Amino acid sequence: MKYRTIATMQVSALGLGCMGMSEFYGATDAAQSLRTLEAAYHAGVTLFDTAESYGNGDNERLLGRFLAGRRQRVQVATKCGIVREPGQYERRIDNSPAYIRQAVEGSLARLGTETIDLYYVHRIDPNAALEETIGTLADLVDAGKVRAIGLCEVTPATLRRAAAVHPIAAVQSEYSLWTRDPEDGLLEACAELGTAFCAYSPLGRGFLTGKFDAATPLAPNDFRSFNPRFTGENLQANLKIAETVRRLAAQKGCTPAQLALAWLLAQGEHVIPIPGTKREAYLRENLGAVDLTLTPVEVAAIGAALPPGIAAGQRYSAEGMKGLNA
Template identity: 60%
Template sequence: MTRPATPLPTRRLRDLTVSALGLGCMGMSAFYGPRDQDENRRTLDRALDLGVTFYDTADMYGPHTNEELLGDWLRGKRDRVVLATKFGIVADPSAPGGRRVNGRPEYVRQAAEASLKRLQTDHIDLYYLHRVDADTPIEDTVGAMAELVQAGLVRALGLSEVHPDTLRRAHAVHPITALQSEYSLWTRDPEQGVLATCRELGVGFVPYSPLGRGFLTGQIRRPEDLAEDDFRRHNPRFQGEAFGHNLALVAAVQRLAAEKGCTPSQLALAWVLAQGEDLVPIPGTKRVKYLEDNLGALNIHLSPDELATLDAVFPLGAAQGDRYPDMRTVNR
């Protein structure tokens, strides 16, 4: 296995310096099958030992239990970590999918204070609006978020899954440090304006699910490989004909990785990292062995020819199926 170098290289998200790969913590508490708290803590400890400084969570993961996990783990380590969390998705049994988006100004402070308590910290380094509230002007939401910065509760502001026009409007109210959206070989939607707008405004870009929700690892061969309560069983890309079509794309990643002498995960992450120094992917995992494998991507250099080959196999729109069962809350 290709081993990561320590200390890890760093990248800049506007005014934050973070490890070039972060750690998405969602799967430790939600959506991706069974959870093992002991292994979660071992994974978090190993990430810090290997030089990962950027950790991503959200109040809706669990809900709340992922922030609580990180809060307990962070004791005695807070000064070594750049901590990102998100707000805005709230449970509502009467809403489609049991959730709704709340970006009302009066809710912003309430959500932040609750996250601070669960995280057992006096400040959040990067605070994201998880999704845009269609019923609240983005200027109002970001204005309330800016008050958190002025109060010293938050260092920097972020947005997730927003349209370029929304990013511009938000950035005019208060500088946006990072935009988080799904981006990988099989999800290249941000190349349709979002990445260019980030670069124009000096906003960093944080790709989540850079391994295609685990599909690009080659570990998922059939839907039955996923636990009964795994969110991906209801994801259009993991169902029916789309699953078979997308499996053929993964075969190409496996072949190219074998030729390169690395794992499929490392190849897929190396491609994301090669898209610009202003990108900081946050692959999620809840197991030490996958964490170590992912960090090995930092030692993989892709030549122009190799990048061109991957681009040819995975052009925009190559994957079949929507990213979510309901796409109305993304790119808003």
């Protein structure tokens, strides 16, 4: 494993997104997920990403089972700010100090730990004072409940405003070969401020792996079944993107997933992709990207073949778009 830096922490160059182990991507299997977490740990993965809203806390509980006896050798990132009713996709955004304090206590209990390594504001509440939100998190750092503060889906201006109150260790936003929004100043702002950038959905929710079969319907409890990029005319247009990634990967002698992740790793030493999977085979495939070297010419060629704005459709449904790029 190779390593990168978040605040004072050395973390694996690829983290593991745990969301799909509990919700959003069809059937779940706790035993299978625990085996995948174990395999990630033994392969050198140290950064594990979750949130209180994933599975109504079940994802944190699952990760807590895995963490027992390993806590000092890994870093845990979790989040607050998205509030959902169990089993419902609809959400509201809450950044109130009372909610944040209650949320962190809940996460600590479910994870079975005394300190959260990286605590993100999952979405920014436009009706809350950002300085008060960051000040509340800073108090949690002073209390030893949180080691470092992160923000999700923010603009460069919001990041700089927050960093004026307290150092922001990491920003987490969607970033991949079909979602390149962070290139519009956010990656640069992170580098300028010494803030790590954690890229979620770096494989386009599985689409960029080439394993997505448009002829096979998605399960009703798979949120991609109502994601604009996976339906109708958008889907047909986006299949050309997956084919381009397959072609480029074949030229490089790697899998599409490895190419997509290696391209992200090449965007800067502060970029840390966190691909999610609940299957050990996909985990091992993804980890192969760490040893895949792309030359600057190859990085540029891949980016040119899949330019910003190439994907058809919004990243989420209207409900999921709440709080993005805030």
